[in-house]
Each structure stands twice: as structure tokens, then as C-alpha cells.
């Protein structure tokens with residue numbers, strides 16, 4: 288088996304904290320500079336491209352655009368390096384619905400106004416399976432060998448979430464919405480942000496082990512930490528915020544592509560008008576004489592580069608924006624937690640064998656170390672998948688984020704590979720035999736996690752406010768990392784600059 292650890296550019300990124308590289312001697316003029324080519328940065332550039340005819344430059348550290356939604360290509364299929372799906376957007380996210388209409392993901396409406404989705408992009412059947420007691424079952428809520436009492440508890444939990452989904456707060460807004468800031472401000476509910484989700488579950492009598500494993504899995508999947516690491520408000524949000532509908536699919540369906548959300552990155556990239564500068568670390572941004580100076584460094588040559596901009600949008604995480612802004616950053620990023628992740632892409636000659644249900648798009652192991660894997664070419668219209676790419680996800684939550692990050696940064700490829708194989712071997716004894724290549728990415732600061740007390744502390748609102756001519760757009764301003772949050776943050780920043 289071959290493979291390598293493929294970034295992101297940790298050594299270059301860490302130059303931010305090791306003192307400033309030299310300043311440039313030449314400054315290129317730009318009307319707007321967007322720093323960060325993830326979903327938020329691309330969405331801002333896309334919004335500017337609609338009406339703005341000025342000179343826009345988008346600067347990205349990596350050699351590829353997309354950030355956490357970037358993707359790769361193997362012989363068998365394209366594959367995601369991070370984000371791989373978007374649930375059906377609901378009424379509170381009209382910006383995402385409009386994007387999906389523009390991209391042909393939504394092709395029309397039925398007579399009751401429900402969107403019709405292009406079948407090609409709706410996750411094909413079978414959607415998900417779970418490995419427990421030595422075999423695969425359909426669906427992710429444990430069923431095999433689960434007692435009637437434990438099943439009843441899972442049903443009670445789901446019914447409770449359905450009620451919350453349909454409930455509004457004292458201000459008439461939905462209790463939980465995406466984007467987060469369109470949720471009700473009702474203090475009775477927002478107060479739940481101060482305790483952990485596991486405390487809430489204990490208090491409400493949701494204690495059955497299979498249910499608690501499932502809820503833990505869901506929180507790790509979206510937030511990088513389990514039920515005892517995230518706030519009760521955030522945990523409930525996961526289950527009660529999604530209200531999207533489709534005329535031709537159930538509301539729990541997701542849209543997905545072999546590239547994962549890299550497909551959306553490519554569609555956004557085609558629609559921007561900005562000059563894209565990749566492989567460039569921006570390390571300093573400051574206002575000077577009614578303009579903004581953006582200082583960067585070529586990641587390969589170390590050469591200093593600079594822009595003299597009318598406006599700047601920082602579409603990077605807050606702890607990075609803080610470094611760029613220096614004193615003007617004003618405590619930005621304090622208290623925000625970003626757990627590390629490992630993502631592995633396994634090129635396999637054939638799907639590994641296993642007992643029970645056939646392979647699904649999402650394949651999860653009960654009480655596994657990781658979150659299982661997604662089959663990248665599941666969406667292909669062919670009856671038998673042969674060569675394939677399995678995208679395996681592991682939130683590194685075995686230790687506190689700082690410690691886990693430090694440990695994972697020392698891993699060799701062989702050590703990381705063995706972590707992946709040890710987890711998958713339980714369900715697939717032949718996993719090492721079928722895997723030809725395994726490339727691994729360690730996301731040191733994977734995504735922001737809504738730890739207790741963070742979401743409604745007021746910090747996000749402060750950080751999202753423009754500072755002079757410098758504006759901000761990143762999913763971490765929402766306190767949870769989702770496509771919808773990143774996209775809408777970018778659209779809003781683009782509109783503010785236009786105004």
C-alpha cells in the first residue's frame with residue numbers, strides 16, 4: 288500500500304506565529320482583496336461578481352481552492368478532503384435555495400411549492416448502514432440486538448426533536464434554525480447553551496446506551512466533539528434545525544457528489560470574476576491612509592507580495608484573522624475551540640467484504656474510533672461498484688484539542704495509516720488487502736466546535752462586525768461549521784462591500 292500525508296500547509300501556516308516575514312517592496316492596487324478561498328471567500332467573490340466591475344483579488348494559502356471543502360482525484364473517482372454533503376436547505380436559508388436553483392441542483396417546484404431536486408445529486412439508495420454485532424444493518428440508529436425499552440427511548444427522543452422542529456420561541460422565530468443567527472432569541476432556550484448536551488440528555492432521561500452512542504456519533508460528525516463536549520443548545524440544533532423539504536425525496540435526504548462539496552467549490556469558482564492568487568500566505572493586514580495594506584508571502588519561494596486595497600474581506604478563521612490584524616484584532620478568536628480531524632482517502636481495487644447489508648453511501652461502525660467512511664463513487668449510475676475511493680473520517684477527540692493536535696502533527700504516514708486500518712478491520716478483515724493507496728490529511732484546526740457558553744456569549748457578533756474597511760466572513764462566526772453558514776457569511780460580506 289502506498290500513500291502520503293498531503294497537508295494542509297502546516298509549516299507555512301505556522302509562519303504566522305513565528306514573527307513577520309519581510310514586507311513587500313511593491314504594492315499591487317486592488318479594489319477588493321478577499322483572503323481565504325474556502326466556501327465563504329468564494330461566496331463573497333461570487334456575490335461581488337454579480338454587480339461589481341472593479342478589480343477583485345482572492346488570495347489562498349493552499350494550491351487548491353475550497354479549504355475544508357477541497358477535493359482530490361483518483362483513477363476511480365473524485366473524492367472529498369472534508370465536507371461531503373449538504374442537507375436539504377430550509378426556509379431560513381433562501382440564499383442556499385437560490386444557489387441550488389442557479390446550479391440546477393433544484394430544477395423546479397411542485398404544485399405545493401416544494402422544490403424538485405435533480406435525482407443525480409440526491410444521495411442514492413442505500414443511504415447508510417451501521418456495523419454492529421458482527422454484521423451490517425440498515426440505518427444508523429442501532430436496531431440489531433437492541434431491547435424494546437431502548438428502542439422506545441430512541442423513538443421518544445426522535446418524537447421530541449420533531450416537536451422542537453415545529454416549535455417557535457416567544458419572538459415567533461423557529462427555536463433552532465440554519466443559519467444559526469436566524470434562530471429564536473428566546474432566553475429559555477438560549478440558556479441551554481451553558482450546559483453540555485450530555486447533561487441535558489441525563490436530565491431528560493435519555494440514557495439508553497445505543498441511543499447515547501448514536502447522539503455522540505452525530506455530534507462528533509458535525510462538531511468534532513461528542514455530547515459531553517458540545518452545548519445542549521448546539522446538540523438540539525443538530526436534530527431540530529433542519530426543516531428542508533423536497534417534492535421527490537424525504538426531508539432527511541442530502542445532496543452529494545463524488546467530489547463532496549468540492550463540486551460546489553468548482554461551480555462557485557466558475558462564477559467568480561476575481562484574480563485568484565494561490566499558494567500565498569497572508570500574514571498582515573492593516574488600515575493605512577484610507578486604504579488597506581495586505582502583506583503576503585509566496586508559500587514556495589518565500590517572496591514577499593503585497594496589495595494596496597480599497598476593502599478587504601477576511602474569509603479565514605478568527606484565530607488566523609487575529610494574527611493578521613495584530614493589536615487591531617482585539618481578542619478575536621479567544622475561547623473558540625477547533626478540534627483536529629484526520630481524513631483518509633483509500634483507493635480500493637474492490638469494495639471490502641462484510642456480513643449483512645450491502646455497501647451504502649455512508650458506512651459507520653458502532654462504537655468505532657472514527658465515523659466510518661463514505662463511498663466516493665456511490666452516486667455513479669452503475670450496478671456494481673468495482674474500483675472505488677473510501678473517504679474515512681476521524682475526529683481526533685481522544686484528548687483535549689490542543690494535545691490531540693500536537694500529537695497528530697508528529698504522526699508519520701505509517702502511524703496514521705495503522706490508526707485507520709485498525710478501526711476499519713473490525714468490519715472489513717480484508718481492508719488492507721483491497722487498499723492500493725491511502726492518502727491522509729490531518730486538519731490541525733478542523734472546524735469550530737460549539738462548546739458550552741460560546742454560541743450566545745456575544746463574541747461571535749463582535750467578531751463579525753467590520754473593522755473600518757476590513758470585513759469578515761467565515762463559518763466560525765456562526766459557531767458551527769456548515770456549508771450553509773459559510774456560504775451565507777460570504778454572501779453577506781459581499782453585499783456589505785457592494786453597499
Ligand SMILES: Cc1cc2nc3c(=O)[nH]c(=O)nc-3n(C[C@H](O)[C@H](O)[C@H](O)COP(=O)(O)OP(=O)(O)OC[C@H]3O[C@@H](n4cnc5c(N)ncnc54)[C@H](O)[C@@H]3O)c2cc1C
Pocket residue numbers: 322323324325326327328346347348349352353354355356368369370371372373548567568569570602603604607628630680730733734760761762763768769770771773
Ligand atoms: C473533516 C471535515 C468534514 C466536514 N464535512 C462537512 C459536510 O459534510 N458538510 C458541511 O456542510 N460541512 C462540513 N464541514 C465543515 C466545513 O468546514 C464547511 O462546510 C465549509 O467548507 C467552511 O468554509 P469556510 O470558508 O468557512 O472555511 P475554510 O474552509 O476554513 O476556508 C478558509 C480558507 O482560508 C485559507 N487560509 C487560511 N489561512 C490563510 C492565510 N494566512 N492566507 C491565505 N489563505 C488562508 C484556508 O486555506 C482556507 O482555504 C466539514 C469540515 C471538516 C474539517
